[in-house]
Amino acid sequence: MISQLAEFFQDLGHFVTSRIDRLGLAARFAGLLLLALGVSIRRASLIVREVYFSGVRSLSIVAVSGLFVGMVLAVQGYEVLQRYGSAESLGVIVALSLVRELGPVVTALLFAGRASSAVTAEIGLMRATEQLAAMDMMAVDPLSRVVAPRFLAAIVSMPLLAAIFSTAGVIGAWIIGVQLIGIDDGAFWSQMQANVDVRIDVLNGLLKSIVFGTAVGLISVFEGYFAAPTAEGIASATTRTVVISSLSVLLLDLVLTVMMFRGLS
Amino acid sequence: MNRSKFDFAVGLFVAIGLLAMVFMALKVGNLAGFDSGSGYALEARFDNIGGLKVRAPVKSAGVVVGRVDSIGLDSETYEAVVRLRISSNYRFSKDTIASILTSGLLGEQYVGLESGGDPVYLAGGDRLGKTQSAMILEKLISQFLFSKAAETPAKSQ
Numbered sequence: 001m002i003s004q005l006a007e008f009f010q011d012l013g014h015f016v017t018s019r020i021d022r023l024g025l026a027a028r029f030a031g032l033l034l035l036a037l038g039v040s041i042r043r044a045s046l047i048v049r050e051v052y053f054s055g056v057r058s059l060s061i062v063a064v065s066g067l068f069v070g071m072v073l074a075v076q077g078y079e080v081l082q083r084y085g086s087a088e089s090l091g092v093i094v095a096l097s098l099v100r101e102l103g104p105v106v107t108a109l110l111f112a113g114r115a116s117s118a119v120t121a122e123i124g125l126m127r128a129t130e131q132l133a134a135m136d137m138m139a140v141d142p143l144s145r146v147v148a149p150r151f152l153a154a155i156v157s158m159p160l161l162a163a164i165f166s167t168a169g170v171i172g173a174w175i176i177g178v179q180l181i182g183i184d185d186g187a188f189w190s191q192m193q194a195n196v197d198v199r200i201d202v203l204n205g206l207l208k209s210i211v212f213g214t215a216v217g218l219i220s221v222f223e224g225y226f227a228a229p230t231a232e233g234i235a236s237a238t239t240r241t242v243v244i245s246s247l248s249v250l251l252l253d254l255v256l257t258v259m260m261f262r263g264l265s
Numbered sequence: 266m267n268r269s270k271f272d273f274a275v276g277l278f279v280a281i282g283l284l285a286m287v288f289m290a291l292k293v294g295n296l297a298g299f300d301s302g303s304g305y306a307l308e309a310r311f312d313n314i315g316g317l318k319v320r321a322p323v324k325s326a327g328v329v330v331g332r333v334d335s336i337g338l339d340s341e342t343y344e345a346v347v348r349l350r351i352s353s354n355y356r357f358s359k360d361t362i363a364s365i366l367t368s369g370l371l372g373e374q375y376v377g378l379e380s381g382g383d384p385v386y387l388a389g390g391d392r393l394g395k396t397q398s399a400m401i402l403e404k405l406i407s408q409f410l411f412s413k414a415a416e417t418p419a420k421s422q
Contacts, residue, residue: 045271052271056278095293160282167285170293189292194329197320198294206286 026222032143033151033221039141040148047156050149054115055157059164061114062107066165069102070094070172077173078181087183091192094173095166099196099205100261103166104158105253108212111158112245116220119150120241123224124234132225147221154217155210162209204260208253215252216245304331304352305389309363309376310344315399317365317374323349324366325378330355333376349376358383364397374399 040046073094081087123146126132132142170192177183196202220241227237314336323331331351339346351357360381367374378393387393 048275049271051275051278056274059278059281099289099293157278160279160285163282163285163289166293167288170288192293193295194322196294198290202286202289202294 025226026218029222029225030218033148033218036141036144036148037152039144040152043149046145046149047152050153051156054111054119054150054153055161058111058114058157058161062110062161062165063168065106065110066098066103066168067172069106069165070098070169071176073097073102073169074173074176074181078177078183087177087181088187088191090173090177090183091170091188092195094177095170095192095196096201098166098169099201101205101253101257102169103162104205104209104212105249107162107165107209108158108216108249109246111154111161111213112216112220112242112249115157116154116216116241116245117238119154119217119220120224120227120238121234123147123150123221124227124229124237127225127227128229128234130229147225151217151221154220155213158213158216159206159209162206166205200261208256208260211252211256212249215248219245219248304350306334307349307351307357307387307389307391307393309347309349309393309396310339310342311347311363311365311396311398312344313398313401314345314347315365315374315401317347317376317399321373321375323351323376323378325355325357325380330378347376356386359385359387359391360395361387361393362395362397363393365399367400 074090077090077093078087081089081093123132126142126146132146135142135145174188178185178188223237223241223244227233317333317336319333319336321333322329323333331349334348334350336348337346338344349363357378357380360383362379362381364377364379365374366377
């Protein structure tokens with residue numbers, strides 16, 4: 001009985017200390033990565049290649065998801081708004097929820113599933129097949145040659161993808177609201193323009209997506225770089241990337257929203 | 266490595282992304298319209314501003330001519346000090362009246378400016394002399410009830 005209890009506390013202690021240990025490792029890794037960025041940024045062709053694999057290949061899923069999310073928002077929003085006789089405010093509701101929240105957050109979640117998991121698996125497999133060690137032997141720094149371009153690609157891609165998501169969503173809401181339901185076209189756009197502020201809403205939304213890009217990019221390269229060099233290790237690292245990225249995006253979103261939008265109205 | 270293919274696709278991606286940002290700035294938001302940095306400031310003092318909020322529109326004849334910049338309380342006169350930022354395209358005479366109005370029955374509150382006939386125009390930092398406070402529903406009802414109560418004994422006599 002006593003020994004079982006002792007074992008439980010041992011496990012708990014081990015769990016906590018290993019998490020803190022890993023957090024410290026991640027912080028040290030982020031510092032090293034920051035130093036490697038200087039070298040990496042001068043080799044733009046490597047970043048362009050990673051933007052292609054992370055950003056361009058995610059374009060279709062992001063645009064189509066945005067369109068559907070905008071359409072659903074329009075249908076649900078109209079349902080409530082028409083009860084209060086203000087169906088013309090549909091554009092405002094859809095645009096504000098997309099630009100402030102759904103655009104950056106859903107894009108980051110999609111990006112974590114579509115692109116970051118692939119980055120983790122790629123770097124993890126490079127580690128397992130000792131390609132990273134081989135690079136080190138040839139005096140090529142794997143951090144600036146392999147890791148940094150993938151990290152930068154996430155930061156570059158995320159705001160562009162979020163903007164595309166929001167735009168597709170607004171167009172989707174316009175298709176449902178104006179073309180199918182028959183809300184007045186002029187009122188839809190003019191109410192939207194009167195209530196969406198470029199600095200407060202659009203720029204803060206883009207700032208959010210840059211922060212999300214940094215977080216998701218860092219998590220994906222970290223998990224890949226320190227994946228156990230086995231098939232199992234890479235599998236669990238990929239899973240961890242998606243889980244931790246999604247949770248940190250949602251947590252960061254709460255913190256950023258409170259910082260940006262509290263006390264505005 | 267086929268580099269030109271990546272370059273083209275990434276270039277197209279960045280172009281579409283930037284286009285989406287421009288769309289959000291111009292079509293969804295309103296960058297071309299009034300932004301809070303430009304224009305000149307005016308100050309108006311009200312006894313009661315009701316539910317007026319920062320960034321509420323300032324309208325003249327229904328046209329948006331500016332925004333509410335800040336709202337404060339003068340701790341000596343206990344008046345609400347509302348700073349307005351007016352677009353530099355519009356000029357108003359010295360005897361302009363500022364009043365707090367409501368758009369629609371349940372709509373948001375805004376500041377209405379009614380220009381007078383004074384040939385001298387307001388400049389940046391000037392104070393609007395005549396103001397009309399927000400209409401408070403509770404006060405209206407109590408005024409109505411009091412006047413009713415004052416009427417009744419007169420009739421019964």
